[in-house]
Amino acid sequence: MEAASIPLVGLTSYQALHDILQLTAGQKVLIPAGAGGVGTFAIQLAKAMNAYVATTTSEAGYKLVKSLGADQIIDYKTEQFDEVLHNYDVVFDTISGETLEKAFKIVKSGGQIVSIAGLPNARFGKKYGSGFLKTNLFRIATHKITKLEK
Numbered sequence: 001m002e003a004a005s006i007p008l009v010g011l012t013s014y015q016a017l018h019d020i021l022q023l024t025a026g027q028k029v030l031i032p033a034g035a036g037g038v039g040t041f042a043i044q045l046a047k048a049m050n051a052y053v054a055t056t057t058s059e060a061g062y063k064l065v066k067s068l069g070a071d072q073i074i075d076y077k078t079e080q081f082d083e084v085l086h087n088y089d090v091v092f093d094t095i096s097g098e099t100l101e102k103a104f105k106i107v108k109s110g111g112q113i114v115s116i117a118g119l120p121n122a123r124f125g126k127k128y129g130s131g132f133l134k135t136n137l138f139r140i141a142t143h144k145i146t147k148l149e150k
Contacts, residue, residue, distance in 0.1 A: 062075070
């Protein structure tokens with residue numbers, strides 16, 4: 001059963017980094033939670049795309065993310081990534097909440113953030129025909145993130 005998750009996290013990482021963000025060689029990408037399931041695949045894929053990769057992990061995950069190719073590793077227990085990183089092209093958020101909010105502080109103007117965690121926003125609701133009520137509930141629930149996005 002656990003083996004079924006391998007292609008799913010691989011495909012999730014590929015779709016986010018390649019299809020949506022269109023990550024290119026030389027771009028700087030933050031992948032929070034690098035020692036997690038999606039993070040481990042995303043780091044390797046981003047490095048294969050010749051990107052500069054920053055990630056967050058605890059001391060316990062340091063050796064793992066380093067072995068996967070992470071260029072900059074931030075121990076989230078002792079450092080805040082939004083105080084260390086600046087002018088990033090891309091953030092691939094796998095956590096949401098406060099992490100997603102902080103991502104807006106490090107991404108440069110014109111940069112991109114994609115999140116696979118948290119609630120969908122109103123734009124998603126409209127695109128996928130969620131109806132008036134659901135779309136407006138998405139709008140209310142994600143108001144803060146939508147404001148940061150603008």
